[in-house]
Amino acid sequence: MDVYASGPLLELNKAVPSFDESGLPPVPFSMKLMPGDCMVIEARDIGHATMFADLCCGLVPLDDGSVRFMGLDWADLGDRELNALRGRIGRVTHRASWPEFVPVHLAIVLQQLHHTTRPIDVLVHDAARLAESFGLPGLPTQNPSFLPEEDLVRAGCVRAFLGRPHLLLLEDPLESGPAELSNSFLAAITEARDRGAGVIWLVRNNAVWQEYRQGITATWRLADDGLVAVRMG
Amino acid sequence: MSETDPQAPQSFPPPTDTTRDPVLAGQTGQGGLFAPVQWGLGRLAWIGRLTRRQARFLLIMLGASWGVIFESFRAHSWRRTVRYEFVSTMNNIIRGGLVATMFAGVLTGLAAVSQVIYWLGLTGLATMTGSILINIVVREIAPILVGVLLLGRNGMLSTTELGLLSIGGEIRSMQAVGIDPFLLLVLPRTLAFTVAGFTLGILFSFASLVTGYVMSRMSGVINNPVWVFLDDVAAAMSGTDYVIIPLKFITVGFVVGLGGCLTGLTATSEDSLRTLLPRGFSRGMLIVMVVSVLFSLDL
DSSP states (O other): OOOOOOSSSSEOOOOOOOOHHSSOSOOOOEEOOOOOEEEEEEEEEEEEEEEEHHTTTTOOOOEOOOEEEEEEEEEOOOOOOOOOOOOOEEEOSSSOOTTTOOOOHHHHHHHHHHOOOOHHHHHHHHHHHHHTTOOOSOOOOOGGGGSSSHHHHHHHHHHHHOOSSEEEEEHHHHSEEEEEHHHHHHHHHHHHHHHOOEEEEEETTTTTTTGGGOOOOOOEEEEEEEEEOOOOO | OOOOOOTTTTOOOOOSSSGGHHHHHHHTTTOOHHHHHHHHHHHHHHHHHHHHHHHHHHHHHHHHHHHHHHTTTTTOOOOOHHHHHHHHHHHHHHHHHHHHHHHHHHHHIIIIIHHHHHHHHHTTGGGGGHHHHHHIIIIHHHHHHHHHIIIIIIHHHHHHHHHHHHHHHHHHHHHHTTHHHHHIIIIIHHHHHHHHHHHHHHHHHHHHHHHHHHHHHHSSOOOOOOHHHHHHHHHHHOOOHHHHHHHHHHHHHHHHHHHOOOOOOOOTTTTHHHHHHHHHHHHHHHHHHHHHHHSSSOO
């Protein structure tokens, strides 16, 4: 992964999301995420957290303001550029994201297969290594409905961190995942930040990220009046 | 005043769409002189909504057809994920539908071809056998039956799969990581249906003609060897038939695939399999019939 170092990785500049399209409060959202930063955003509503992640991906139309990723305004890009840029984002989401007719191992590498020309053997090797680090015995080859929920959470982490994404939008996997996932998840975040990736960690429970307190660069709360800074005292 | 009081004056709701909405119903009650005008406007709006709803899918089909054709000629569209989806869908359709198509071809041969040959022989028009077979079985019956088989076996499957992905939110999740569902799912599946429509259509035609020949030979109506029979059939084909017949198979496959995918992809959160499947089937049947009729018109 080439390290992006020409300014903020993600910048919300008084971005007012369309309420009809997202359900997010139509107020200006402003924040900056630099490469290597890890930002925690508390959102009590899971739906709002997902929509906020969509806002960062340029999926939510804006009434005003702008959202820039790697210096590029989502609104100025054509479909191809949009999709190519979104290919550099790794996501763990609470929204359904495992197509039932696609085996899990294929769904994990799908994003990388689609956006890169990396050989499939290399991708599978990397995915298997990540799977083991997240506590799976290997790459799961079953269909999603045959996999326990906890293993799907682990597989979701593998998919998000695969391919060394520039930005990680993580809707807290620790909440629904097994307790032993915590260490490997925090280690993966640290490793990603060390190579220059930005991390937005959307949590519902304040206690979840306390273990990683020292590593957090900023904390926000997603409230009805937008993003509110939270003191890390 | 009780609800069962026979003396109570009965009030009927106004005959407009607003009767289900107490707020709007209250507003119409204050219409006074403007009530007829409002009623007329309401009717006009209803007609407009109906027209737009009916025309919407047609417009989506036209736009998506152009999109599939345009994207299929761009090398950049053929990423390995798209190639994988194309090959796997094509294998599923052709391998899965081969036996059913051949069986349908044999049944058509038994029912239609043997009858055609028999009655033409009886009326002394045996020399027209090839022409009749080409015009009726290969040009008219084969595309419709192959289209129905494609729709039933694979078109409905695509509608269901894509519909469930749309309703469940997986399509949105794909978009969030830069995977365009049109490129990944609609383009390869539609083209796979196109290739499969041609392949199965030719196999169907061949199976029905050979079965018809066998039946007629066994019943003693014709005594020519099979290659003479096939030569008669080939001789009866005009230059246009060599273009129209494959084009009809290709188009039927294309529209069945595209229609199935789009019906699934345009499903909303209010849809379920109960609404999606009947819609997909009726649209598919309509599309097959429209294509068949359009190609049969002597314009």
